[in-house]
Amino acid sequence: MMGDYPIWLIIFGLGAGSFGLRFLFLGLVGDRAMPEWVLRHLRYTAVAVLPALVAPLVLWPSATGGQPDPTRLIAAAAAFIVGYVTKSIYGAMGTGAAVMIGAAYWPF
Amino acid sequence: MARAQVMSSFWRGVRDGIPFLMVIAPFGTLFGVIATEAGLNVFETLGFSVVVIAGAAQFTAIQLMSENTPVVVVLVSALAVNLRMAMYSASITPHLGPLPLWKRAFVAYFLVDQTYAGAALEYEKRPDMGLAEKFSYFMGIAMPICPPWYVFTLLGAYVGEAIPAELGLDFALPIAFIAMIAPALRTGAHRAAALTATLAALGCAWLPWNLGLIVAALAGMVVGAEVERRTQR
Secondary structure: HHHHHHHHHHHHHHHHHHHHHHHHHHHOOOOOOOOHHHOOOOOOOOHHHHHHHHHHHHHOHHHHHOOOOHHHHHHHHHHHHHHHHHHHHHHHHHHHHHHHHHHHHOOO | HHHHHHHHHHHHHHHHHHHHHHHHHHHHHHHHHHHOOOOOHHHHHHHHHHOOHHHHHHHHHHHHHOOOHHHHHHHHHHHHHHOHHHHHHHHHHHHHOOHHHHHHHHHOOOOOHHHHHHHHHHHHOOOEEEOHHHHHHHHHHHHOOEEEEHHHHHHHHHHHOOOOOOHOOOHHHHHHHHHHHHHOOHHHHHHHHHHHHHHHHOOOOHHHHHHHHHHHHHHEEEEEHHHHHOOOO
């Protein structure tokens, strides 16, 4: 599947685009201020894009042929709850991983 | 004296960056594992981490490529994940904007979540820092963060094949993102943005080429910005 992709085009395209975003203001805008409404939308980019990416993967994982999987749902919910309550990225990752590993090696 | 101050700023940056190894090591290794599992060779995997140097965007690209998404959608989606870098760039410009162009280019290349967070907090805490000190602090903090990103990616690419399939490694990425998002939902506006984006992504999953991701992200951003505007009045 990956063989069909122009991998290096994607790598350098992403590299150029990412550098462009990082250089945008530092390099080109300088001291001029940005409109407040632009900044306000940019502030929510990360918390919007990442959940949108994750939600279908949690509900319809490709590893199970798109069928909802109790283990993955529980792992996702546990990771979210621990992350939300404790504000700890590692705690959340560890909890999610523990559920997945536990389910894989549970003897019953 | 001035030179000594610049050097001590560099080493203070290195010291402040070291705790971030705790994030870089697992995420870098994970990227190496996922990229090679998806079919990239070691050189391509390392190329991603050196050229793109943005964890979330790299993970997004790999995920979409393993779903056979068209190239344009892979690029647009991964760059959408990276839009926050423009925010970082805007926010750090008042501090590092007066540097010569080639130094600003270095700063831009190394501007990632951790270097931005560390440097921005330091500049706020020490407003009397000079331009040279600010630059060396930034380069200092980048040292324990960016080169280890390459090294751990490589490590993950080599150990990846040793990890058994029944562990459900396909789910490591969703778990990693959930772990990053959940602690970031600090305000009602953040929660509204995330909830809107989640529901919209599920509702728009039927759209071709993963365009549902873009639609859902835009919907989440609009709702987040609107909630912030209303709650701050």
